[in-house]
Amino acid sequence: MSAAVTAYLESNADRLLAELCELLRIPSISAQPEHQPDMLRAAKFLHDQFAAMGFQVETVQTAGHPIVYAEWLQAPGAPTVLVYGHYDVQPPDPLDLWTTPPFEPTIRDGKLFARGATDDKGQVFTHVKSAEAWLKTEGRLPVNLKFVIEGEEEVGSNNLDHFLESRKAALACDVAVVSDTSQYAPGIPAITYGLRGIVACEVALRGPKKDLHSGVFGGSVTNPVNALCRLVSALHDADGRVQIPGFYDDVAPLSDAERAGFAKLPFDEAAYRAELGVSAVHGEAGFTTLERRWARPTCDVNGITGGYQGAGPKTIVPSRASAKITCRLVPQQDPARILDALEHFLNENCLPGVELEFFRFHGCPAFVFDPTSPYLTAASEAIQEAFGAAPVLIREGGSIPVVTTFREVLGVDTLLLGWGQNTDNLHSPDEHFTVADFHRGTLASAALWERLAALPKTVG
Structure with missing residues (x-):
């Protein structure tokens, strides 16, 4: 990848983290009407970020909270990538279980603690800042980029489908990218290729x-x-x-290759039971714990x-x-x-x-990305470059409805690239994002744009 982009991310690491903290200080709780002004503040913060980089940006008013839409389309002949994320967060209750206040970002033991740190402000911000690094150093992006960052994911995305349908032509792209999942474990990055x-x-x-x-x-x-x-x-x-x-x-049954891949993953069932506080695992006979969680x-x-x-x-x-x-x-x-x-x-x-x-x-419905897709190969190479380890391919048991909507409305598949950890306390007190993972995720995002640029363009 461009040495200048890498150097920019390294030399500006403290500033990028400080800007993320600015966003995290905004209590953009979509479920609580009294935070409507904060929702507008968070949308404006992102709007200003894109405008400063030279993106064409629009804050789209909906019947609920606004959607920030930004695009940079100055890479003729290159693929177009759509990045999705959300700036709204879960309510922080119960407040007494937070070590430090949820909207006062605090770094402890190399982790950034705040509501929204990993779900999803911190993760989507990696893509915003990777675009900045390219534009500030090379004056261009390797690919065309479109961002859709909404404010209602935590309350059902009630207005997102209408936005996507009404702008179907404008949102045409080759592939979508969402970072709202997790790595498999510390030191083991992952690409999630399937969701229930x-x-x-x-x-x-x-x-x-x-x-x-x-x-x-x-x-x-x-x-x-x-x-x-x-x-x-x-x-x-x-x-x-x-x-x-x-x-x-x-x-659809699991293939022998998928079952073998799951079996190779490091998984300590005793530690899993201890983490959950149960004396035994239980589920459909004939399947392992990972198979039951991800693919049954x-x-x-x-x-x-x-x-x-x-x-x-x-x-x-x-x-x-x-x-x-x-x-x-x-x-x-x-x-x-x-x-x-x-x-x-x-x-x-x-x-x-x-x-x-x-x-x-x-x-x-469920979602599965073809594990042999060139988009997935490109993402794997970018992650290995940034994290120093090849990602494993996993499924996850949860659901991300927007992934299905992208396939049904826009006809594209989604790369699910999570930089956080399952132990980051998503939706719980003391939510956090490891600072090193934030920086590695930003570098992986920057490398991804270059890797995807080498693939053929499929949309007009």
Whole structure:
């Protein structure tokens, strides 16, 4: 890579970190209306960053929080890359569990502590600063770059899809880049080539019109809590397999090469159990822990409620009970079909005497990037140059809906390049980003633009 770019990042390392701290000081909490002025401040901060570099930049007002869109399109014949990130953050509560205030960035033991440090301000900022390094030293970028940085990722990205649809032509690109994932472990960088999809729903059972005395009426009517527990119990067999008819019909099996790749990764199951505070792992029979986490579908009850939950006994037959359920999906599973099958299964197995209501929430399909793609090869080379180690290829069990949206709306795949660690306390007190990972991520980003420039352009 350009020696001048590398030298610029090294000589300006302290300033780049200080500018990230400026962004981290802004409490851009999208879920809380009182922080609307802070959302505008964060968007303006990014707008000004791009403007100072010579990007064409626009702060796009939406029905919610603004989207910052910036582009530099002065590399004729070179590929176009779309970078996505978000400037909104999770609420910092509980505040008493933070060692230092969440919006007063503090460096301890080589780590930068602040809400948003790794999710996602710190990670997306690496791409902003890598672009700066190229423009300040070479006067150009090796590729055409477009940035979409939104302010609603933590509350569902309600206005992002409309933005992408309405600007589909303007956002045309060869590949997208998102840094909102993690490395595999310290010293082991990773490229995430697969994500599970998701469907979410709630089932509610209504029995008698009011809570009943269990001595007077118990045994003569269906207890909604008992009925719900029976439904939940029926979701899995003794081997951990989901019992919804057709659930596994479309599941794309892991290849032998993928299973072998997972098996080669350093994974200490005892340490994993200790980290989670459990005495044993458990899941679908016939698969390893990593395979279950990353590449097998699941059905989980996320919350359950019903009846009296105060101190001491209260002898009632509750009038209602409910459970929130999510299914994590793998490639080729259709979210709508899975929800249909789940609703049918619950109705078929529901006891008489209660009324079942089924509420559908969000969903998205799984994502897998071709591990032989030249884009992935380019990213691997850039990461090895910056981190001094070749990245491993991993899947992750979570879902990033925007990745599916990019494929469906823009027709492009996404490189998922995480610079942080799973232990960075994302969404938790004392969130942090290792300072060395911030700088290595910025260098990897700068190298990526040069590597991608060597690939053929596919969009007009």
